[in-house]
Amino acid sequence: MNIEKLAKTARSLVANHRGILASDESTGTIKNRFDGIGVVSTADSRRDYRELLFRTKGVVKFVSGAILYDETIRQKAANGMSLVRVMKAKNIQPGIKVDAGAKPLAGAPGETVTEGLDGLNERVAEYAKLGATFAKWRAVIDIGRNIPSPYAIHTNAHALARYARICQEGGLVPIVEPEVLMDGGHDIVRCQEVTEQVLAAVFNELNLQGVPLEGILLKPNMVISGKKCAKQASAKEIAERTLECFRRTVPAAVPGIVFLSGGQSMQDATANLNAMNAMGPSPWKLSFSYGRALQEGPLKAWKGITKNVPAAQSSLLKRARLNSAACKGSYRPAMEKAAAKK
Numbered sequence: 001m002n003i004e005k006l007a008k009t010a011r012s013l014v015a016n017h018r019g020i021l022a023s024d025e026s027t028g029t030i031k032n033r034f035d036g037i038g039v040v041s042t043a044d045s046r047r048d049y050r051e052l053l054f055r056t057k058g059v060v061k062f063v064s065g066a067i068l069y070d071e072t073i074r075q076k077a078a079n080g081m082s083l084v085r086v087m088k089a090k091n092i093q094p095g096i097k098v099d100a101g102a103k104p105l106a107g108a109p110g111e112t113v114t115e116g117l118d119g120l121n122e123r124v125a126e127y128a129k130l131g132a133t134f135a136k137w138r139a140v141i142d143i144g145r146n147i148p149s150p151y152a153i154h155t156n157a158h159a160l161a162r163y164a165r166i167c168q169e170g171g172l173v174p175i176v177e178p179e180v181l182m183d184g185g186h187d188i189v190r191c192q193e194v195t196e197q198v199l200a201a202v203f204n205e206l207n208l209q210g211v212p213l214e215g216i217l218l219k220p221n222m223v224i225s226g227k228k229c230a231k232q233a234s235a236k237e238i239a240e241r242t243l244e245c246f247r248r249t250v251p252a253a254v255p256g257i258v259f260l261s262g263g264q265s266m267q268d269a270t271a272n273l274n275a276m277n278a279m280g281p282s283p284w285k286l287s288f289s290y291g292r293a294l295q296e297g298p299l300k301a302w303k304g305i306t307k308n309v310p311a312a313q314s315s316l317l318k319r320a321r322l323n324s325a326a327c328k329g330s331y332r333p334a335m336e337k338a339a340a341k342k
Helices: 003-013 027-035 043-054 070-074 083-089 120-130 150-169 188-208 235-249 266-277 292-302 306-328 335-341
Strands: 019-022 063-068 093-097 102-104 112-114 134-141 173-180 256-259 285-290
Touching (some): 003 063, 063 070, 063 134, 070 083, 070 093, 102 134, 112 134, 120 150, 173 188, 188 235, 266 306
Parallel strands (some): 019 063, 063 093
């Protein structure tokens, strides 16, 4: 294990106020999104859409890497060049989703565990040869009546740590993603309570399994009210509670925290990240690894039509620029209109 190389890669992914584009939607998920814009999901249409994202001129100023799905890391661009080469030519690091999804957890009704550890050593070796420099594994923790259970938290934390160790030994920086879902009617206090429990369990397992924290990135949820909660917390409270939670649970050795958007609107995801960075220096770089909160605009602008590619790329560039500003704590709502005009 080359810890220095892993640490350098991890730091580079959150350097210069940049973040990560999550473009690792499964075939089923991207089909649902294509259905929403009237585009038939085929290997070629998925390739065309993701290629336009990676070829966006100037996006590397704000986006350091992109997480890919297994299909994408093997695909070739329309001109025959591999998409990995397209990305590397733009100085965008390729990452890869390696988990097999959340499955029902035996003995825990209503809870799940993420699978995919079988054969992971071999897959990591293959992805590294294909050009990946980092990986991602998502664990899903739901909040509801009598859940999450300590059993589900432990099982998912253990799997995340095993994944992280395997990735590091294979030369990939693991993005550790324990997502506490924002669905449901729970308030922000309950979200903070569960998030602290989950993060404490995750870092305990990472320590037990000998994972050097300098060579990982954390991709957590923000501490936020459930979607169905009658009282929605302000950006200020979200920032205060999220930072309080992380200072209690996340060691300073972790180079960066790249938040997931978790179903937030594009504007909310940017504003909440900005509120955290505006509170002053943190032990870690606070950045983003957004999927829908970066792609919603480009998808609507593209609609599968070639002549719309520049508009879709302009939309991505705008959103990436605003999220980079949020990494500095310098985002303002008025920048939304100014960025659109630019």
